[in-house]
């Protein structure tokens with residue numbers, strides 16, 4: 001066993017190990033030469049002192065070369081096309097959808113049957129929620145993985161998944177799957193071996209004989225799922241303690257051990273070879289732990305992601321990472337770069353859209369768009385109205401303070417508002433992970449239920465459309481939670497299911513609402529109206545090149561209820577004005593006088609004379625193509 005030495009020596013050792021176990025082909029070699037120095041540097045920083053450093057690195061390179069050799073030809077071709085065009089996902093036609101396989105379509109065969117609908121909707125990206133083998137009973141909606149190489153048998157097989165990925169590709173849709181790499185389920189083979197006392201696998205997790213270390217770590221860590229267990233550790237039946245950030249059956253992996261990195265790299269490359277084009281990097285902020293710190297977003301978390309990225313670039317070029325960091329906006333940004341995660345959820349825009357709808361005041365969202373929207377080149381936001389998870393109010397307190405808003409009190413208000421505790425609220429949400437000790441909570445609910453459709457609020461449908469009009473027009477990849485386009489409501493039956501009862505997020509993860517889909521072409525139903533308006537927006541967006549990319553410039557009007565921004569194109573600009581208030585807003589001609597008088601409304605398809613000013617109805621918006629003077 002040797003520790004890492006120089007790039008050249010370690011390069012030679014890695015190549016000869018890869019060579020000994022199979023052919024190292026020319027194409028691989030070219031990319032290896034590009035990426036190895038980077039990988040070596042990262043590995044040295046992470047594992048430089050480990051006696052098995054060089055050997056683990058050599059094994060990883062062997063794995064990467066073997067994985068490339070096994071990579072299907074069409075994936076090689078599509079991947080290199082994407083690698084050569086690092087902005088391919090920035091198109092105005094890019095549109096994502098997300099669903100649970102079982103809830104939306106029963107199984108993988110059912111998802112296949114939905115491909116015509118996905119095409120009808122215009123999807124080019126489909127995120128299937130975790131579909132791997134997982135414990136029976138509670139498994140966090142599949143986020144407790146027992147094997148990354150086996151599809152949950154109730155959903156289908158790995159071969160079916162690879163076939164589905166190929167069919168989706170033919171339909172122009174990229175398959176997106178989670179890479180749940182922070183933890184495994186306690187039933188994963190590694191966890192079973194660790195529990196049984198196999199020292200190799202004990203070192204895969206953070207297991208301690210007594211409370212000494214857990215107590216020390218918990219001095220500075222945050223409780224993530226306090227309704228499940230306090231602190232970051234859970235006790236095993238044999239009395240030991242294991243790190244479990246989320247549920248007690250989700251054990252965090254110990255990335256300080258390079259064998260864990262190697263093992264997970266193998267799982268990642270395996271998935272890429274099944275045709276997964278975007279890996280959603282689950283819970284990125286938590287992957288590295290250090291005593292005396294919050295154990296979130298540590299510098300090593302970034303080094304790990306970059307090392308995984310370098311490996312992908314070697315063995316599955318063109319595959320993307322999407323970061324799932326639902327943290328302070330400054331931190332969210334640190335994960336986004338071409339060498340780390342090219343895509344990222346935009347939790348700030350999501351949360352502040354809801355904030356604006358509740359307060360009828362768009363200023364905080366306006367400020368965020370002006371200040372926190374920019375991204376490095378070749379990266380993009382994934383903009384969404386809601387996801388399978390709760391809504392957490394992850395805005396920056398310092399931003400709010402500038403507008404005279406107290407972050408703590410405001411979060412309390414927003415929670416009360418969205419769980420229906422605030423007088424006059426239109427929202428029907430449910431609290432998630434309420435922490436009586438800290439007063440913290442998050443919110444669960446479908447878009448339609450949170451927006452007022454369930455409560456019968458007259459503005460409910462408009463708010464559903466308005467929230468999507470924002471997500472669809474700020475850039476990057478808009479992501480629809482499938483079912484929201486037919487105004488799916490909360491499903492309270494989760495409380496009857498003992499496996500789900502304690503996790504209120506199931507309220508917004510109902511089965512595919514067949515009745516609503518059946519009504520989607522019927523004009524006088526909520527499903528029909530929302531569907532018609534949203535599909536119109538989707539096609540208007542797909543026809544406007546200004547919506548590609550991420551460039552956005554704020555546009556302020558005198559009315560704080562009106563959100564405004566411009567999406568620049570060539571010679572033209574799309575001006576978006578959105579009224580989050582309950583009153584009509586009149587935009588005077590002077591405010592609009594920086595543009596050529598005649599504008600074109602992209603949604604209605606009509607010309608508009610800006611000299612007459614604009615009247616935005618309550619919860620109304622416009623997408624106007626204008627020419628700056």
Ligand code: GLC
Nearest residue numbers: 140143180246282283388389
């Ligand atoms: C991510 C998922 C969430 C899950 C958690 C643990 O945050 O989005 O649903 O509970 O990770 O895997």
